[in-house]
Amino acid sequence: MPDEVKAVHERASCLFERREVQAALDRLAAQVSDRLSHSNPILLCVMTGAIVTVAELARRLQFPLQIDYVHATRYGNSTRGAELQWLRHPSLALEKRTVLVVDDIFDQGITLEQIVNYCQRQGAAEVLSAVLVDKLHEHKQSSMQVNFVGLHCPDRYIYGYGMDYKGYLRNVDGIYAVADVDL
Numbered sequence: 001m002p003d004e005v006k007a008v009h010e011r012a013s014c015l016f017e018r019r020e021v022q023a024a025l026d027r028l029a030a031q032v033s034d035r036l037s038h039s040n041p042i043l044l045c046v047m048t049g050a051i052v053t054v055a056e057l058a059r060r061l062q063f064p065l066q067i068d069y070v071h072a073t074r075y076g077n078s079t080r081g082a083e084l085q086w087l088r089h090p091s092l093a094l095e096k097r098t099v100l101v102v103d104d105i106f107d108q109g110i111t112l113e114q115i116v117n118y119c120q121r122q123g124a125a126e127v128l129s130a131v132l133v134d135k136l137h138e139h140k141q142s143s144m145q146v147n148f149v150g151l152h153c154p155d156r157y158i159y160g161y162g163m164d165y166k167g168y169l170r171n172v173d174g175i176y177a178v179a180d181v182d183l
Helices: 002-011 018-036 051-060 110-121
Strands: 013-017 042-047 066-073 085-088 098-106 126-135 148-153 174-177
Touching: 013 018, 013 148, 018 051, 018 098, 018 126, 018 148, 018 174, 042 051, 042 110, 051 066, 051 098, 051 126, 066 110, 098 110, 110 126, 148 174
Parallel strands: 042 066, 042 098, 098 126, 126 148
Antiparallel strands: 013 174, 066 085
16 A cells, blocks of 8 residues: 555645645634634544644644544545544533534535534534635535635645545645546
8 A cells, every 4th residue: 555655646736835734724723813712612623634733723822722532534544435434522521612623624514514513412602613625616515614714625635734545645744636547
């Protein structure tokens, strides 16, 4: 698999360089700060993809907050989505709290929508959402609107900054689009 992954990365095109992603994270942090700095929020990381985004975002937020995570996935180590699998629910009590669900990408919207709905059912006072990347296309399966978006990208399979290709390349310092030949 490592040889395949190296070949995929060599053929990929860079959509956003590190500096562009960092600037988007700065903008996200400013928007989140303006909206949530006085609300004692919980940042809820959607594992595994949002781990980098949450780490980068949390360091930029200079107000009291707590961090927890959910592990819910439709992809596993595949490039195709399936039914949502819940591997871990949050450990913090969400009742009467402001929750910011942070995910790596808003693609079809199913995962984020179901996590937001779960938080609401747990009695959260307010549930907001933030994503590093919103994929622009006409086949979203959710009418949900994300509250905070860092970047917009075309309808391509992307990886880097926490997003993966078959479980690899999350650690790439930039956001890349896989060549169509690799899908």
